[in-house]
Amino acid sequence: MSLSCRIPFVALIALSAALFAGDAEDIAGLLNKGRADDALQAADKALSHAPKDARLRLLRGNALVALGRSTEAIQTYASLTADYPTLPEPYNNLAAVYAQQGDLDKARAALQHALQTNPAYATAHANLTDIYGKLAAQAYEKALERDVVERHQNNGQSPTPVVSAAPARLALLQDLVSRGGTASTVAAPVRTSTPTPTPTPTQVAVVKPVEVRPTPVAITPTPKPTPTVVAVVKPTPAPTPVKPVEAKPTPTPTPTPAPAAKPADNGKETTEQIDKTLQGWAEAWSEKRVSVYLSYYGHSFKAPGKSRSAWETERRERIEGARKIEVKLSSIKIKLDGDHATAHFVQRYRSDRLDTSTGKTLMLEKSGGRWLITEERVG
Numbered sequence: 001m002s003l004s005c006r007i008p009f010v011a012l013i014a015l016s017a018a019l020f021a022g023d024a025e026d027i028a029g030l031l032n033k034g035r036a037d038d039a040l041q042a043a044d045k046a047l048s049h050a051p052k053d054a055r056l057r058l059l060r061g062n063a064l065v066a067l068g069r070s071t072e073a074i075q076t077y078a079s080l081t082a083d084y085p086t087l088p089e090p091y092n093n094l095a096a097v098y099a100q101q102g103d104l105d106k107a108r109a110a111l112q113h114a115l116q117t118n119p120a121y122a123t124a125h126a127n128l129t130d131i132y133g134k135l136a137a138q139a140y141e142k143a144l145e146r147d148v149v150e151r152h153q154n155n156g157q158s159p160t161p162v163v164s165a166a167p168a169r170l171a172l173l174q175d176l177v178s179r180g181g182t183a184s185t186v187a188a189p190v191r192t193s194t195p196t197p198t199p200t201p202t203q204v205a206v207v208k209p210v211e212v213r214p215t216p217v218a219i220t221p222t223p224k225p226t227p228t229v230v231a232v233v234k235p236t237p238a239p240t241p242v243k244p245v246e247a248k249p250t251p252t253p254t255p256t257p258a259p260a261a262k263p264a265d266n267g268k269e270t271t272e273q274i275d276k277t278l279q280g281w282a283e284a285w286s287e288k289r290v291s292v293y294l295s296y297y298g299h300s301f302k303a304p305g306k307s308r309s310a311w312e313t314e315r316r317e318r319i320e321g322a323r324k325i326e327v328k329l330s331s332i333k334i335k336l337d338g339d340h341a342t343a344h345f346v347q348r349y350r351s352d353r354l355d356t357s358t359g360k361t362l363m364l365e366k367s368g369g370r371w372l373i374t375e376e377r378v379g
Helices: 003-032 036-047 054-066 070-083 088-100 104-117 122-155 267-286 290-294 308-321
Strands: 325-337 340-351 355-367 370-378
Touching: 003 036, 003 054, 036 054, 054 070, 054 088, 070 088, 088 104, 088 122, 104 122, 267 290, 267 325, 267 340, 267 355, 267 370, 290 308
Parallel strands: none
Antiparallel strands: 325 340, 340 355, 355 370
């Protein structure tokens, strides 16, 4: 074939690749908007023209996951790993589905395959860290359950079941490293164990106690007065001499030493307790554990413009009505005032309905050893 015949064919291939790349971006956009049905239809249509396109097949698997069709998603990702064994993304997404099903051993094996293809792949490292954390939690729960059973058997009682932790939910990838860009993540499913930046602790100066010593006071004794001598004139009888009164020195009162200054309270531990409270509040919100989430609000909390019961009912409906929620806190600043505190931070909220980032302020009060929210402000 001559060069003049080959040029149109090469141009046609380039144009076709560009068209499929545009289809992939459109499908990824539909997934980010929560339109999984439309994304699946678009992926099937694009794959009818390019059945071997790796990214289109990856996005089709993501759409199946979002629709709850996990078995088909696993088949899609497994087929990708067979056709493209050097790509880490299909292994990562396969691990995410296994983890969602609670099969952590298979999830770990898939992530290890992903790291074999790309040892520096940060997303796979982060997901594998989550898997190891969940495996450790499972081992602890089993040991705790055995201990509970043994205790109740020794006491002749029925054992209380141990509540298992929520299954691991890892980040799905919708892009390929081989395309030259940093892999981005689809909004579902949500990772619940993303590392949170450690807040800068409030620096509190520690004042050393000052020892106050009493200043010695010199006591000068008052000299005894010289007795008065009365002359005796004869023959007149001498008058009875007046006995001089001996002046006693007045005792100087001993100065009372000033109380030693108490060392200043170290606020670092308190700040860490409040930061832990904030992270627990955000985690309960993300995992849609409504009862735990509401327990972070104190009895004195007043809902804006409505009763406490109406506010709790509304919060429960909104949280349970969302398909997925992710709440992350950053730039946390805490100010202490005795048993009261003010926390300022940036809140990133993501769900199937909304993706927003805003400043937030929580007023907290220490009650019964816990820091509880008494007021909530946005902005």
